[in-house]
Amino acid sequence: MTEDQNNVAPKTQTLSFKEAYSKMFALARPHWRVLLAATACLAVGSSLGLYYPKVIATMVDRSMAEGMGAVNQAVFVLAGVFALQAVAVGFRHYLFTIVGYRIVTELQERTYQRLLAQEIGFFDERKTGELMSRLASDTTVLQNTVSVNVSMGLRGLASALGGIVLLAITSWKLTIVMLLVVPPVSIGGVFFGRQIRKLSVKVQDALAKAGEIAEETLSGIRTVRAFAREKVEGERYGAGVFEAFRAMRTRTRTMSLFQAVISFAAYGVTSLVLWFGAMLVDRGEMTVGDLTSFLLYTLIVAVSLASLAGLWADFMRASGAAERIFEILDRNPAMPLDQGAEIADLKGGVRFEQVHFSYPTRPDVAALRDINLEVRPGEVIALVGPSGSGKSTIASLVPRFYDVSAGRILLDNRDLRECDPSWLRSQIGIVPQEPVLFSRSVAENIAYGVGQSDQAAVEHAAQMANAHEFITKFPEGYGTEVGERGVRLSGGQKQRVAIARALLKNPKMLIFDEATSALDAESEFLVKQALERLMKGRTTLIIAHRLSTVRDADRVVVLEDGSIRETGSHEELMEKEAGLYRRLVERQFLKE
Numbered sequence: 001m002t003e004d005q006n007n008v009a010p011k012t013q014t015l016s017f018k019e020a021y022s023k024m025f026a027l028a029r030p031h032w033r034v035l036l037a038a039t040a041c042l043a044v045g046s047s048l049g050l051y052y053p054k055v056i057a058t059m060v061d062r063s064m065a066e067g068m069g070a071v072n073q074a075v076f077v078l079a080g081v082f083a084l085q086a087v088a089v090g091f092r093h094y095l096f097t098i099v100g101y102r103i104v105t106e107l108q109e110r111t112y113q114r115l116l117a118q119e120i121g122f123f124d125e126r127k128t129g130e131l132m133s134r135l136a137s138d139t140t141v142l143q144n145t146v147s148v149n150v151s152m153g154l155r156g157l158a159s160a161l162g163g164i165v166l167l168a169i170t171s172w173k174l175t176i177v178m179l180l181v182v183p184p185v186s187i188g189g190v191f192f193g194r195q196i197r198k199l200s201v202k203v204q205d206a207l208a209k210a211g212e213i214a215e216e217t218l219s220g221i222r223t224v225r226a227f228a229r230e231k232v233e234g235e236r237y238g239a240g241v242f243e244a245f246r247a248m249r250t251r252t253r254t255m256s257l258f259q260a261v262i263s264f265a266a267y268g269v270t271s272l273v274l275w276f277g278a279m280l281v282d283r284g285e286m287t288v289g290d291l292t293s294f295l296l297y298t299l300i301v302a303v304s305l306a307s308l309a310g311l312w313a314d315f316m317r318a319s320g321a322a323e324r325i326f327e328i329l330d331r332n333p334a335m336p337l338d339q340g341a342e343i344a345d346l347k348g349g350v351r352f353e354q355v356h357f358s359y360p361t362r363p364d365v366a367a368l369r370d371i372n373l374e375v376r377p378g379e380v381i382a383l384v385g386p387s388g389s390g391k392s393t394i395a396s397l398v399p400r401f402y403d404v405s406a407g408r409i410l411l412d413n414r415d416l417r418e419c420d421p422s423w424l425r426s427q428i429g430i431v432p433q434e435p436v437l438f439s440r441s442v443a444e445n446i447a448y449g450v451g452q453s454d455q456a457a458v459e460h461a462a463q464m465a466n467a468h469e470f471i472t473k474f475p476e477g478y479g480t481e482v483g484e485r486g487v488r489l490s491g492g493q494k495q496r497v498a499i500a501r502a503l504l505k506n507p508k509m510l511i512f513d514e515a516t517s518a519l520d521a522e523s524e525f526l527v528k529q530a531l532e533r534l535m536k537g538r539t540t541l542i543i544a545h546r547l548s549t550v551r552d553a554d555r556v557v558v559l560e561d562g563s564i565r566e567t568g569s570h571e572e573l574m575e576k577e578a579g580l581y582r583r584l585v586e587r588q589f590l591k592e
């Protein structure tokens with residue numbers, strides 16, 4: 001891989017209607033057995049549906065010639081036909097619908113997995129609400145289409161085609177009259193379909209925007225409350241959904257117009273056939289019974305075509321949604337997980353060589369410039385510097401949240417870009433400044449990085465992290481639910497849970513982002529003690545905000561504006577008269 005290339009987001013291109021559907025069909029392939037059964041039901045149901053006008057025609061002609069006896073017999077046959085048809089229709093509907101749901105469920109699962117596999121830069125660019133909308137609302141649109149509509153569409157198609165064949169057998173002259181309307185209607189269908197598809201993408205985009213607003217506001221509800229912005233946020237969401245409504249209104253107008261045109265064509269052609277047919281009967285070229293069955297077939301064909309037209313609009317709508325889903329499903333992550341080398345017997349030495357880095361969302365601004373830094377295995381490095389100087393950026397390059405823009409980072413003399421990102425992250429414990437816990441129990445949160453873990457190991461980790469005591473004070477102990485993002489725990493408690501989480505993982509390397517906000521002295525002491533246990537024997541990067549932390553580090557790296565300005569021990573750096581570090585300490589950037 002050339003430098004600079006790895007942070008560039010892969011381009012996704014817009015799918016055509018055909019591509020979207022061929023992809024959908026590819027998803028249907030594994031279900032071919034059920035689909036075959038469903039198609040058999042479709043064939044039986046539709047042929048029986050097409051059979052009864054014939055029975056009626058016979059009834060009309062024979063009742064005119066032979067009286068009621070023949071009619072009774074015909075009605076009996078008809079009842080049997082209808083019963084059999086009902087069974088076939090029921091199964092057809094059930095089987096097609098279930099396969100449709102199944103496909104969409106798989107699609108949801110795969111889309112979500114694909115989403116989770118994307119590189120961090122992808123998430124920097126997008127908003128959670130928008131992604132949620134793709135998962136929820138786009139897949140729902142697809143769900144209806146792929147399930148119920150496919151079943152209805154196939155029925156319509158079978159009835160229409162079968163009907164046309166039977167019409168041609170009954171009277172080819174009338175059939176030609178009837179089919180005259182098909183070409184103009186199809187051209188209309190293509191035109192309307194395109195419009196509807198475009199408008200549907202607009203609707204889904206608008207819904208996603210509204211979703212974004214809701215997601216952001218609800219997850220930041222404390223800020224909204226603190227600034228009393230409920231009304232404004234409510235209105236912002238209102239404006240968002242209204243935008244979606246407007247797009248839906250435009251789309252519905254187009255769809256309604258299309259329906260009206262189709263309805264006119266369907267009923268118009270029926271009248272035309274009736275008129276032309278009456279003439280044929282008048283001339284003795286056709287019996288009344290044949291004209292009756294012809295009219296019934298015409299109605300069947302007209303109704304089927306009209307419903308197909310409606311479904312066509314729905315399919316177009318769904319292909320708009322499919323386009324948005326496949327955009328994610330087809331997106332290859334810039335940094336694939338589970339690919340690359342694992343280093344056997346990892347020591348944990350890290351070397352930055354002339355590292356330059358810009359965030360993918362801000363390619364023109366260098367967040368790091370010419371970073372050269374050697375961290376020996378087991379060494380504790382404190383990163384200090386003013387806000388925005390690049391401390392967190394350095395820390396996020398080690399677990400490959402991003403790859404360097406130029407230069408390289410070596411882990412035990414191996415380029416990080418050759419290492420499997422998932423393996424790499426399993427070797428690094430990360431304790432963020434504000435740890436994010438998941439709304440599960442304390443025990444599950446501690447065991448998060450290792451999956452299943454026995455209670456004894458969890459408790460041992462909690463003890464080492466000075467968390468055991470406060471956890472056991474909760475009435476439900478380790479089973480206590482921590483609430484969304486861990487809201488039911490204090491800052492210090494969250495950090496100790498995060499330390500326990502990192503301890504349990506037993507990583508070779510450690511990244512610790514010290515909290516800037518002051519913890520109370522007791523909590524501070526407990527965190528520090530836990531941290532010391534955690535750091536033992538591990539290569540550690542601490543983003544430090546406290547003098548006491550910096551003093552204990554083996555080496556201090558002072559950053560400014562994305563560059564390393566000074567390195568050395570606390571004492572060495574304090575000796576430099578005009579040094580940046582000394583200035584930071586004197587200006588109390590580093591709290592005592």
Ligand SMILES: Nc1ncnc2c1ncn2[C@@H]1O[C@H](COP(=O)(O)OP(=O)(O)OP(=O)(O)O)[C@@H](O)[C@H]1O
Nearest residue numbers: 124359361362367386387388389390391392393394
């Ligand atoms: N995800 C991101 N996308 C784009 N730019 C970013 C991103 N994260 C940080 N930056 C920018 O990179 C620069 C370095 O930020 P960084 O977070 O590394 O600073 P820091 O030294 O950790 O600051 P602090 O002590 O305030 O946390 C800043 O100018 C910041 O605006």
